[in-house]
Amino acid sequence: MNTQTQKVSGLDVAAIRQEFPILSEQVNGKPLVYLDNAATSQKPQCVIDTINHYYAAQNSNVHRGVHYLSQLATREYEGARDIIKKFLNAASDKEIIFTKGTTDAINLVAMSYGRKFIKEGDEIIISAMEHHANIVPWQMLCEQTGAVLRVIPMNDDGELLMEEYEKLLSPKTKIVAVAYVSNSLGTINPVHRIIELAHAQDVPVLIDGAQSAPHLKVDVRELDCDFYAFSGHKVCGPTGIGVLYGKQQWLEQMPPVQGGGDMIKVVTFEKTTYNDLPYKLEAGTPHIEGGIGLGRAIQYLESIGLDKIAAYEHELLEYATEVIGGIKGVRLIGTANQKASVLSFVIDDIHPHDIGTILDQEGIAVRAGHHCAQPVMKRFGVPATARASFAFYNTKEEIDALATALQKVIEVFG
């Protein structure tokens, strides 16, 4: 372990690594070097134990039974909602909607807010660096309503052109939806300014927080976003669970997109009265152990401290930028001034898929492909990139291992 690293950020990374059982696995006979954290994070023992314990001792349906287990499961599940509310500093539990993930959360807003407030000729603004999850739902809405999609362009470093954004904002704009952190470039977008400018014209803003939630402390009231979406599996929690935060004033006005159990108060064949928030937007038996596991994951991250995590990951990024960016033939894709710990790169004349395979043989997991951001690949004129993305449990030694393996890639293709 690099002692200097520990001193600067105050993280005991060796101890943290002990909490993630998967990090002691071997891959292809080599110790696993997991650098695909932007795709999904690994899970600490406490989250695994919480999920186990739920099924071993607490399993029951929620919001339904008078019996002991049902009340216990409900308390745990709603307790998780409260943890998330505090994590985001939302004003109320009513503003925390459980979803399947970021994709599901954005789709919910597009379908519900969209159906109610967006009509032909209206405009929706997204950015050039969005994940497909923050493009396609809006395109589908445009197809259904006749609204128009507008895209904030970016420069060659992967930074949004704010003057262009200002020009796009108009009385026709009905919503702005942008990522806080780009998954393919690592850019941290100036979301405060984006929100301020939109609000000056009374336009609500959805922030795709899939990549910011694991790295940056977000206070939704300070940020003043109208919606914030993130996925459990990227913050050390389980898959299949995520969160849509929405300001209550918006959520109250939004119609449910799914009907069923849990989201109703009274049902007759003539008329149904919908339940209150947040249940109005959560039809059916939820992902109970997912919610509870996510609550535990957030407690875990907070016990380490998001600020410390951000500082340490920034060190890793700077180190990797120097070491990997310094390799002859390597070109970094995404060189914004403000970046989270994502390093996308290409190597002259070597396809990212081949890089990925050779690294895999060395036990190193990176992502090779278009990262669900094909327009970004097109913007930079590459078919795909290799991407290393770092979490607080990664080390400089792992970045050295990546550098050594990349030298090997270059040798093979020499």
Add this chain to the structure above:
Amino acid sequence: MADLNELYQQVILDHNKKPRNFKALETPSITQEGHNPLCGDHITLQLEMDGDVVKDVGFQGSGCAISKASSSMMTAAVKGKTKAEIEAIADEFIKMVRGEIDPETESNHLGRLKIFAGVKDFPARVKCAALSWRTVQAAVEGSPDAVSTE
């Protein structure tokens, strides 16, 4: 265990660097597209037929070393062959990279293409090797749609 040297053999690396028949044809009889959506590999294959026989062949596109070398060697292998012969090679090639046949004992048509046998130990790369063969299959079968390996 999977062996990298089996995958990235010198011949494969050479074809990746200097692909054969990497060109557009002036008067193609058949043009067929193929995609591998997962990794973005893309091939445009053109065949100039003389009756049932491939008189000339060219491909363009972008992809990883495995898909490019496979395309290059595929074009070399199909030139001068009939549609039926091509179908037979394609069938064996795809079975080989999936590990469904042992090329040493169970193939009659593969010849030099056997160097792709190592791909079977890299499941994530089977689609890359198979793309050009799936594309030529569709071309000779007269498929109207672009090939997608998904």
